[in-house]
Amino acid sequence: MKETTLKQIAEALGISITTVSKALKNYPDVSEKTKKSVLELAQSLHYTPNSFAVNLRTKESRTVGLIIPEVVHHFFSNVINGIIAEAEKNGYLVIILQSNESLELEKKQVELLINKRVDGIIMSLSNDSNDEQHIKEILKREIPLVQFDKISKFILSSKVVINDQKAAFEATEHLIKKGCKKIAHIRGPVNPQNAIDRFLGYKKALEQYNIPFDYNLVYTCKNVTFEEGKLFASQIVKEQPDVDGIFVITDLVAVGVLSYFNEHHIKVPNDIKVIGFSNWFMSQVITPKLSTVDQPSYEMGVASFHLLLEEMNCRKELIPFAPRTIELPTNIIERETTL
Amino acid sequence: MKETTLKQIAEALGISITTVSKALKNYPDVSEKTKKSVLELAQSLHYTPNSFAVNLRTKESRTVGLIIPEVVHHFFSNVINGIIAEAEKNGYLVIILQSNESLELEKKQVELLINKRVDGIIMSLSNDSNDEQHIKEILKREIPLVQFDKISKFILSSKVVINDQKAAFEATEHLIKKGCKKIAHIRGPVNPQNAIDRFLGYKKALEQYNIPFDYNLVYTCKNVTFEEGKLFASQIVKEQPDVDGIFVITDLVAVGVLSYFNEHHIKVPNDIKVIGFSNWFMSQVITPKLSTVDQPSYEMGVASFHLLLEEMNCRKELIPFAPRTIELPTNIIERETTL
């Protein structure tokens, strides 16, 4: 099927391309009569503007890019959900790229999006990201940018986050209030700001409740997987048999911990209590049900797109935009692992 | 930062745009000397071709569209994973749209992608889709199309599927071989071909093993959710107390079933056995661990993109392409719910 163009309509009607274009965009300076005939013909020919040409003329693609570490991930897939829903409502399409937690890939993907000339970029950094040259490149090109969840403090862009330190503090405090005296922490990798903040929140809670902090009780994930959860659980039982509570960086890992405990008949919450982070769906269906920190993922997606949209609109109107940070609330969900 | 164009390079070097263009594309009819100077300047100015202009000229966007029912879904997110990884390797970007299992949304999204002039479309139909006018529109526009998982038989396009009927047969057979005499089926919604096929596989297995088929043992999901699993589990216990096995359309629903049984102290697998479908991650971490049918999701994504790529290449070279169907293998995973 051949695509219909303005030219074809113009020729068929014996008028100029200009007039057709104006008629279709409902300009006031076109007679009702021609407007009507143009509209009718356009409809019957299923005319839709060639977006390639429109992009070239208007210099915008009505497309935004999204780079996230992992798609198969309860938290991130919910964020995607929020972003694409909100984008679609506002006439934008979303190109999704997965960095696989690799800085190298992330760099390439930023380049791809820049070359694609997306109107804006939303991203959450990979665990590998300890260098932000590529992100600075986005700013240098004056492409609107929003960071969410795993962000870099050193990049001046809008951000959508939770208060990881506070949330971690509350999670640890929750364990303390449930009677835990010796609390281990399975933390995230060394780079991500949120892993650092959660660790700091854990530490602060201990201090505040006069529980001595001990580095030997901190276990550091490399890959943040279910398997690591099992591994660290086994290490904790061996190395620190009197630990009675664990605060885990994220539910996936916490589920690994529970899995190990179940297999080795270690009673949760009686022998040891566990609290996770993020409120993955499976946390409410496993046995025992996992206590965790609820994190508004869909809402983070929506908020991220809104911030981006605001910046994109400012850029278009050439009015200056000051990056903003939106902090979303979290809350402790008590289930069976901390009863 | 102002974008660099061929024109700028040409002017700076005092040569024509054509020569610059050729030099950058390494045409043989440009002297080494000019080629070198062009390349150097282009690099130092960080020249990248304006993709809008390239799109317009070449009439391709190097972008494909993907429409799926749900992003927050173990199976679909794995498919996405496979598609975007493979697309990126081949120089394509992927726009993802979520139909939310709604035909209306799906129709709009097809239109969006057509208007965006993506080079190809990959899709899995929503549960609502009982009308395929919009899909036919894709074919009419001669846009390469691949359907996967939830497909329409009536659309002549490439397809990537599993043999749902066979897989369901094997799942039901598995229950029979484990001693089940009265097997219920919680099936998917009425429209999707794969729900129909799985139902047929279930029925066929009963026939083959001389177990009378009874419509009262078939429960039909509307939304395919965890909650529906719980609901149907309660109905089954009440209405059909002697059912000793259940074959469930998908793991998410099966987990709902198990959840109800756990809460009501109905012993699985002793009182009743359960088998799911799709091998969601959580199936291996719940108690008891869910037996299921493994379905190669990532591979389906990869295969889908490959088929699409093949068709896109044919279209470009103007050589005819005959749609193909790829069927991927499945296999039963025995865990604790059918011991």
Next chain:
DNA sequence: TTGTAGGCGTTATCAG
């Protein structure tokens, strides 16, 4: 080896 010219389809400006 280099450059000219035309065109991809749309939009904006400005003159009639």
Next chain:
DNA sequence: CTGATAACGCCTACAA
């Protein structure tokens, strides 16, 4: 109210 013209940035016959 209508239309001619240029421009967006790139590509590619074809000419020189």
